[in-house]
Amino acid sequence: MRRPRKSFPDTSGRGFKSLSLRNMYQVYVLKSVTDNFHYIGHTKDISLRLNEHNRGKVRSTKAHRPYTVIYTENYWTKSAAQKREYYLKRGEGNQWLRNHLKELQVW
Numbered sequence: 001m002r003r004p005r006k007s008f009p010d011t012s013g014r015g016f017k018s019l020s021l022r023n024m025y026q027v028y029v030l031k032s033v034t035d036n037f038h039y040i041g042h043t044k045d046i047s048l049r050l051n052e053h054n055r056g057k058v059r060s061t062k063a064h065r066p067y068t069v070i071y072t073e074n075y076w077t078k079s080a081a082q083k084r085e086y087y088l089k090r091g092e093g094n095q096w097l098r099n100h101l102k103e104l105q106v107w
Contacts, residue, residue: 025081027088029071029097030061031106037064038107040088040097042081046072070106071097 026046030039030053039061043049050069056062075081087093101107 024074024076025078027073027075027081027084028069029088029101030067031070032061032064033066033068035064037061038070039064039067040085042075042078042085044078071101071104 022044025042025044027040027042028046028049030041030050032038039053041049046069050067052058053061054066056065061067073084075084088097098107
């Protein structure tokens with residue numbers, strides 16, 4: 001049995017479009033519970049990816065586990081999520097992210 005899809009307003013004014021969150025990509029920020037280490041990545045399944053990070057399956061985050069998700073953004077395409085991840089990891093984007101997370105009091 002399929003799960004019902006969520007709906008959201010269609011900006012074209014023709015009613016509602018079907019939205020499946022499973023088809024979206026997420027850019028995420030993890031924060032280590034044990035120290036001040038942060039990690040930025042993208043995925044299609046955030047709960048599975050967090051589990052991989054916390055089980056030590058990701059080399060770059062293995063030494064700082066466990067993690068919690070402190071920020072996410074949703075994107076329709078993998079390429080859009082990759083571009084945003086790249087932006088948030090560098091220069092101006094990283095500074096914006098730090099300031100934004102400080103405002104949210106999670107950094």
